[in-house]
Amino acid sequence: MEYKLIVSDMDGTLLGDNHKITQENKIALSKALEKGVKIVPASGRIYNSAREHFDFLDINTPLIACNGAIIKETKTNKLIYKNSIPNEICLKIIDVFERNKVYYQLYSENTMICKNLSKEDQKRTAERLKNFFNDDINIHFGDDLKDEIKKHEILKIIAIDDHDIDKLNKVKEELKDIEDIETTSSWFNNVEIMHKGVNKGEALKALLQYLKIDREEVIAFGDNYNDIDMLQFAGMGVVMGNADDAVKEKGNYVTSTNEESGVAKALYKFLEI
Missing domain, CATH: 3.30.1240.10 (Hypothetical Protein, Haloacid Dehalogenase-like Hydrolase; Chain: A; domain 2)
Incomplete structure (x- = not known):
């Protein structure tokens, strides 16, 4: 499968235990970008807090924040989707x-x-x-x-x-x-x-309609219960080695832990970068 989009949770997944993106993950994402693959963060964090970690890529990308309640572009701040609580x-x-x-x-x-x-x-x-x-x-x-x-x-x-x-x-x-x-x-x-209706999986579905990308062309990364809908909706759901066993059962593949740059290791395997 030729994947066109990477969507990744942040804390416990793309970020190390110090809440910073690991150097190996940065290198792998940069290589994926060079190959033409889109990169989308999907976080429970507030929009601005999630956005700061992707400045190193210097790209305008959609960002899923607040567990899927909002999607905005990182440079233009263009609003793609929002579903607030009444x-x-x-x-x-x-x-x-x-x-x-x-x-x-x-x-x-x-x-x-x-x-x-x-x-x-x-x-x-x-x-x-x-x-x-x-x-x-x-x-x-x-x-x-x-x-x-x-x-x-x-x-x-x-x-x-x-x-x-x-x-x-x-x-x-x-x-x-x-x-x-x-x-x-x-x-x-x-x-x-x-x-109701807000989760990372539903946000990913809305985003793929916007980008005109098929779910089978998506590789998703996550480590916790708020990632399960996204992991199951994506064509390839990769669960971190530090995840609970119950979460690991919901994915297609288990990679190394967040401290071991498990995202990068899976990208090397599935994207052949």
């Missing part, structure tokens, strides 16, 4: 989180909205997020996040709990009572919520 559904989701006293964040296109904390905690949170993301990300703290959804178009909501997984599982059960949402996880400690 305000009334956001309110129902927030009610579940507030009732269970779980920490959560709202994602708009380029803003991360967090619950107001003490000044000291707020400073620490902002510094941690800036280290993980980049300076283009606007981090906003609010006293009442229900008010914030009136000011922002919400693409994704994420709840995080590092210590009480039972509480997180309870939240997941309660979210099942809310209609017209999609839920997934990008790590063991979170639950991510988007509008």
Whole structure:
């Protein structure tokens, strides 16, 4: 098969554990580009945060962000697709989180909205997020996040709990009572919520219609549960060696880990670059 498009998750896949793209992956992607293959990032991250990692390629490419809720071009910022969460559904989701006293964040296109904390905690949170993301990300703290959804178009909501997984599982059960949402996880400690019909697989489907490329001509890379729809829709779904066994079962091929530049190793195999 002659592949025309590479679509890759970022954290845990294209990026190493330091949240930077590995040098070997950079080289492989550059060689694929020289061969005429299109490259598309597909991330749970906010658009600007995902875009920064592809500056080294100096190309204008579609970018799938917020788990498929938005697709924009990296240089022109041209909007290709967007599916946000209606305000009334956001309110129902927030009610579940507030009732269970779980920490959560709202994602708009380029803003991360967090619950107001003490000044000291707020400073620490902002510094941690800036280290993980980049300076283009606007981090906003609010006293009442229900008010914030009136000011922002919400693409994704994420709840995080590092210590009480039972509480997180309870939240997941309660979210099942809310209609017209999609839920997934990008790590063991979170639950991510988007509008109904939003996932990386559906975003990839919309993008391929836009680019006029067949699904069989796509090779996709991922490592977590929010990548499964994309891995299964693509002609070749490559799962990272660091993925859970349940995710590995959903792909066509298992490569090395993200720390071992597993994306590059699979590209050498399937693209013969």
